[in-house]
Amino acid sequence: MKHNNTGGLWSNNYKKLGDMRPDFIGEITIGNVTHKIAMWRNTKGTGNKPDYNIVVTEPAPTPAQVVDVSKVKDDDLPF
Numbered sequence: 001m002k003h004n005n006t007g008g009l010w011s012n013n014y015k016k017l018g019d020m021r022p023d024f025i026g027e028i029t030i031g032n033v034t035h036k037i038a039m040w041r042n043t044k045g046t047g048n049k050p051d052y053n054i055v056v057t058e059p060a061p062t063p064a065q066v067v068d069v070s071k072v073k074d075d076d077l078p079f
Helices: none
Strands: 006-011 024-030 033-041 052-057
Touching (some): 006 033
Antiparallel strands (some): 006 024, 033 052
């Protein structure tokens, strides 16, 4: 997604009857960072349970964000 505070969900074509995969998958952009979304339909129970459950996952670090520990010197450590 390109616009901030927007997102989209699509039917999960890989879901099979009875498995635990989400019913819908997609992305949402918050604070100019794109996150993954997974959403499940609640098929059991009524009352206080929501119709859908949503999980938002933070993006994995990019290679530029990963520290190469072999290049860290003892002087760089705070302890």
